[in-house]
Each structure stands twice: as C-alpha cells, then as structure tokens.
Amino acid sequence: MGEKNRKIDSDFITFVKKELDYDKKSSESLKKAKKKVIALCKVLDEDPMPDIERQAIVKLFAKLSMGIPLTPLTGKDDEWEEVDISDTEVTDDTIKWQNKRCPRVYKRADGTAFDSRAKVFSYEGMVWFRNEKSNVEITEWPYTVNPSMRIMLKKEKENDSERYS
Numbered sequence: 001m002g003e004k005n006r007k008i009d010s011d012f013i014t015f016v017k018k019e020l021d022y023d024k025k026s027s028e029s030l031k032k033a034k035k036k037v038i039a040l041c042k043v044l045d046e047d048p049m050p051d052i053e054r055q056a057i058v059k060l061f062a063k064l065s066m067g068i069p070l071t072p073l074t075g076k077d078d079e080w081e082e083v084d085i086s087d088t089e090v091t092d093d094t095i096k097w098q099n100k101r102c103p104r105v106y107k108r109a110d111g112t113a114f115d116s117r118a119k120v121f122s123y124e125g126m127v128w129f130r131n132e133k134s135n136v137e138i139t140e141w142p143y144t145v146n147p148s149m150r151i152m153l154k155k156e157k158e159n160d161s162e163r164y165s
Helices: 011-022 028-046 051-065
Strands: 080-082 095-099 105-108 113-115 119-122 136-138 149-152 155-158 161-164
Touching: 011 028, 028 051
Parallel strands: 119 149
Antiparallel strands: 080 095, 095 105, 105 113, 113 136, 155 161
C-alpha cells in the first residue's frame, strides 16, 4: 500500500484529533470547523517537511485566510477602488475608496484613510463585533495590516443591573 493510501493516522494527525477532542463543545458549527481543521492538517501531513517549512506555510495561510496582505499597503492610487456613493451627499468624512488588496481599509473624500477592523470587541469572548471604536486612522504609508486587536469589555454592576463598558 502506498504512503498516500495509508489508513492509520500519523502521530501529527493523532495529536490534532486529540487536541480538538479535548474541547468537548458540540455545536454543529464547531464540529464542522474541527473537521475542516483536520482536513487542512492532513494536507500538511501529506508531504513530510521540516518544522520551519511547516511554520512558514501556516503563517502564510493564517494571514491570507484572514484577508491580511503579505506585504504593507502602499496607499498609492492604483491600490484603491472607488465606492459607489452616487446617492450620498459627499462631505470630507464620506468614504470614497476601498483598498483593493485589503477591503477593510477605506479612504475618505478628504484623503484620510482608516482600518475598519483594527479593533474588535467582545463581552464574553465568544462573539466578536465592531463598533465606532474599531476604526484606526492610518497616518503613515506604507501601512502594515495586522490581525484585529481583540479587546474584552468588562462587565460592571450599576443599580442592580449589569452593564458592559
């Protein structure tokens, strides 16, 4: 039987399955996610490679799968696509362009730009969301896009009711 037709899991895939089983949560979306992670790991496992090569592949995949460009954005005109604002009154704050390489980066009519997902927030750590504080101004080009900064909001007691801040 050829190496690719083997039925027994490698040590790596056995490790992955055990780690994923450690978290016993059983929602349907989590079950699907675990199966996809195993499938991705099996692709990595098909072609044995040094750890350093595997780490490079994983880092590239992680960035690209989150829509993060591998090199900094330049801010040059050819990186931008005009947003349809035909039914909008244009002011300096109006979003007029979206970056072609990173769709979470926008430029306003006044030429200033911002990263709309630089920060994401959560109350419990399960669901993450954006709000008006998610935007971070881009003050210098080239701009390196990073994964969103995750900020946990604190639960506070106020007048016998819970409030988040």
